[in-house]
Amino acid sequence: MADVATLSCARCSKPANLQCPKCVELKLPREAAAFCTQDCFKASWSSHKSVHLKAKQADLGMGTSDSEGWLYCLKKGQSRTPKIPYFDWTGTLRPYPISSRRMVPAHIVLPDWAADGIPTIELNSDLQRVVEIKTPDPIERMRETCLIARKVLDAAAHVVRPGITTDEIDRVVHDVTIAAGGYPSPLNYHFFPKSCCTSVNEVICHGIPDARILEDGDIVNVDVTVYYKGVHGDLNETYFVGNVDEESRRLVQCTYECLEKAISIVKPGMRFREVGEVVNRHASMSGLSVVKSICGHGIGELFHCAPNIPHYARNKAVGVMKAGQTFTIEPMINAGVWRDRMWPDGWTVVTADGQRSAQFEHTLLVTETGVEVLTARLPSSPKVFPWLDA
Template sequence: MDGGSGTAAESAVSCARCGKPAHLQCPKCVELKLPREGASFCSQDCFKSSWSSHKLVHQRSKYIGDLDPSQGSQKNWLYCIKKGQMRTSQLPHFDWTGSLRPYPISKYRVVPDAIEKPDWAIDGIPKIEPSSDLQNRVEIKTAEQIERMRETCQIAREILDAAARFIRPGVTTDEIDEVVHQATIAAGGYPSPLNYHFFPKSCCTSVNEVICHGIPDARMLEDGDIVNVDVTLYYKGVHGDLNETYFVGNVDEESQRLVRCTYECLEKAISIVKPGVRFREVGEVINRHASMAGFSVVKSYCGHGIGELFHCAPNIPHYARNKAVGVMKAGQTFTIEPMINAGVWRDRLWPDGWTAVTTDGKRSAQFEHTLLVTETGVEVLTARLPSSPNVFPWLSF
């Protein structure tokens, strides 16, 4: 571990683990000429405690260059592998479940220095979130926190709406990501997914058999596709999270039925949210509606608490007979985000370590809102606005 040197201004860096003033630098980071932010520590103890996660930064830098996105060191579009930490010029080998394939991805997009960033923005490693007591305790938000959540969620809705207006055959999902990214920074926010556990893009775009966490890439959307766009905004110290599944051109009747059913699953789940309702009831409502339509509910991913942390308690499973504990209370904020499959509910991960797909290659749809439990019911913080594009036929009736 190297001691700090240089001017006082240069040494005014926070510890990558605890946030205290840091005067020691990781020697490997110095050798690789990585930014001091995210590579500095206040003590040998903090450095040693962080080593298992911090060393990933060194591995990642070998494949995609300097971690400072402004350097633009990745000049060529490459396939993403290893949870976003590596790139390759060759299509990875995989027993693909459907017709979709990954395409190369572009370099990291730049976020201006002046924008407030979450603690994973530089090195890809969340530090506060994993050890927070809010992983085990459901927070009751203060009035001030709720007001920040309202503002952030409304902006997140406007960003998703901007993406929705852009969707059409011939557009790449990377271009959708560019729309989301630019709209986010124009609002003065940070795109929460960017570099979260090394996720390489500013939103998730999940096409056809992709259930969730699809990485925006160079593939053009085709007439007949369905695509989910998942946006999370970090603004004024809190996160707002929502997603919708959209039709690309002329979509077959079964896919239309799947998407509408998924929308209805979310609406029916929201309708029961109020103080005293058990979290496990959400899955019962969703599973009942999906199974009656002949569809299945994904079990591997769930809704989550949200606020100053991106993900925290409670977990909100979407399937029946789940084991979620606890009851809803006024002041809680969380997401409900059912993923509904046309075929079986099981999923597999692509070699990129993020993209979850259906095991039978059939299509999947998802919708998500961030919700606030009120004294009498629920407030949908990410609700559609009067200006939201009219993209769902069933809302026109």
């Protein structure tokens, strides 16, 4: 901490003669960087550090829209090209150009990857190896965040229809998240260029919202994660676009049922690997296959951490569930083979045979007696799944 002329403490307003050294380095205004004691500085750190990230963001031009315009995405979001990349596409879907990065207002608290694309805290955390047992405070913050995430996804569901672009869905997700005081966790996470994932037809997951117009008969998964009060809430659903064929309807309903059946076994003492057995059994009974390359994950103050939750049978997941753990279950179910391919953008995972895929996801809390679905549907959630209304 560097000595400065007396100012008011940014935390308690007492006279202050210390200043955050990072603020000095970044040449930020002294008034917001002054503290009366080291204790006040430390107590403010979790919120104050976002000032540094926003300064870096401004230097990188992230505070305003990029000047790149509508271009195709390459290199996991780090590059753009005006021409559609060459690829031996597995189905009929093609990438379309994506819009420039959406603006995040200055008052929003940012995760560490917002500025440089690298989730440094997450990558270096011991929680990549150890499953955290959360205390009541982060659990309560996760309840708040997951409720926001649910409302954001419901807002997206309301606009899904033929004729709308997935970029427009992304705009709704972004705007509703920001209006709630949250940050859209996917934005710039490992350079992902958008605020949610939209996965259409043969896209298994991590589809990038773009200029393609949704067509009558499509299915689209919208995957939303919100960062609020220092924690993340993650969920997704697959929606019908207009009049969808019966085979696709069965695929989506079976995927929903796979998630529900998996959630029903969550309780203290249950082995993580049992989730895959339950999902695989139900999918196989319908002649469908389970994606093996992507799994559920721990979540909380970190976007992704231990445990990994595979969705396929005979997996090697280690450990048992304990009260206080939070994680996602998010089965991806394919109409054809389980194998996948990666598009040239480095994000979009598609089925190897070009057949359709569906996914559903919830963030869960293991309780003393079973499970709490933190991202559960609300009475106000749009009624878009016929089997729930039957």
